[in-house]
Amino acid sequence: MNKLKRLTGRRLLMLAPILLSGVPEYLLAQGQWLPTFEVVPSGEWTAARLEDGQPDIQGHWSNTVGNQDNFTDPRGGIPGDPTGAGGGGAAAIGTNNPVGDRRQRAPSRVSDPVGGEVPFQPWARALQQEFLANFFNPTKEQYIEPLARCAPGGPIKSLYWHGYEIRQYPGYIVFMFNSSSRIIHLSDAPHLPESVSLWNGDSRGYWEGNTLVVDVRNNNGKARLARTGEFHGPNAQITERYVFANDGSAYTYHATIDDPEVFTRPWTVTIPAIRYQEGSPLNGWHYPAFAAEHDGDELINEVWERTCVENNGNHGKVSIQ
Numbered sequence: 001m002n003k004l005k006r007l008t009g010r011r012l013l014m015l016a017p018i019l020l021s022g023v024p025e026y027l028l029a030q031g032q033w034l035p036t037f038e039v040v041p042s043g044e045w046t047a048a049r050l051e052d053g054q055p056d057i058q059g060h061w062s063n064t065v066g067n068q069d070n071f072t073d074p075r076g077g078i079p080g081d082p083t084g085a086g087g088g089g090a091a092a093i094g095t096n097n098p099v100g101d102r103r104q105r106a107p108s109r110v111s112d113p114v115g116g117e118v119p120f121q122p123w124a125r126a127l128q129q130e131f132l133a134n135f136f137n138p139t140k141e142q143y144i145e146p147l148a149r150c151a152p153g154g155p156i157k158s159l160y161w162h163g164y165e166i167r168q169y170p171g172y173i174v175f176m177f178n179s180s181s182r183i184i185h186l187s188d189a190p191h192l193p194e195s196v197s198l199w200n201g202d203s204r205g206y207w208e209g210n211t212l213v214v215d216v217r218n219n220n221g222k223a224r225l226a227r228t229g230e231f232h233g234p235n236a237q238i239t240e241r242y243v244f245a246n247d248g249s250a251y252t253y254h255a256t257i258d259d260p261e262v263f264t265r266p267w268t269v270t271i272p273a274i275r276y277q278e279g280s281p282l283n284g285w286h287y288p289a290f291a292a293e294h295d296g297d298e299l300i301n302e303v304w305e306r307t308c309v310e311n312n313g314n315h316g317k318v319s320i321q
Contacts, residue, residue: 033066033075035106037272040243040252045210047246052170054186055207057244057251060276062163065106068147071226072108072116074160078227082136109160109225111254111270118230119264131229146223152180152199154223155216155238156255159271173205173212184214191217197234199223205240214240225269233262250274 048056066074108116120128134143147153153161162178175182184203192202197220205214221234232238236259244251253271257263 033106034064035075035104037064037252038250039270039272040210040245040250042211042241042243043209045207045244045246047248050168054168054173055210055212055244056168057166057173057212057242057248058168059248060163060165061251061273062276063160063271063273065109065272066160068153068157068161068226069228071228071230072110072118073102073105074107074109075105076102078135079132080136109269109271110267112256112268113265119267121262121264124231124262128229128231131224131231132227135227135229145227147179150179152182152223153177154199154219154225155182155201155203155240156269156271157223157225158182158200159253159273163276184212191215194218197221201238203240210244210246212240212242212244214242216240231262232257232259235259235261248275 045055050056069078070076110116110118113119118128131143134140135145138144147157147161152158158164158175158177158180164178165176167174167176171186173184173186175184180200182200182203184205186205186207188204188206191204192198196202197218199220199222201216202218203214203216205212207213216238219232219234219236219238221232221236224231236257239256239258241254242251243254251273253269253273255269255271256266257269258266
């Protein structure tokens, strides 16, 4: 665990701030992604705790600066989109079109290096460009977007696909995504044997004040980071830091990927997230929708089951009858 703590001590880039509490409701209601966000600082946890001492972070969450169309330009759409809409069929919802000048759009998800580009080795950059060039006409199996087949999104991409739920239990935390779930063990027990590889990896974590620090190993390397084809290899070590605001409204996710087989240096992803609660404005594409059920006087909120759960939903657009 000491090695993990050393790795998570890297300096993280502070992005241009905007107060999430001041986000106009119409932006969230229309599913429009924000151009910037506030980075939650690391510090002490002063809010509610669970019986086992964990900070209470349970609830429904979603990111705010764009979906998974474009990794380094989250509001820019997919280059080469034959529809000209920057998102294929999903653009019909009106949320994935490129927004204004690049300088006015959200920053790259790559916060380090400061240029916002993934530091691929030449062979890996060529493969990423091949994936991108064939996204809209996948003539080979490897060109098919894994999420199109309801495969798990991987430990990083799952945080900006659809909304998701976090639940906590003594000794572990569960993320419930649209196409998978992920367990973070709060333990310094050894990782799974190297012969075992998983879509969402094997996670070991601990709390450091308001920050959940997680070491992710045993990735299978099959998940893409976006429809623009970015990826990491099966031997990548991912060090995650989830930094939660004490008022429970937001958290900032930082993930440092160390994979010398694919990249020229370790690099960092930064993703903002806000909590959705009863009464939050609806966002038909990128939020954990709430279905209201009653058990006596208690209102129960559950995420709607989407297409990848039981194949019984209209993907991306769900309505209450």
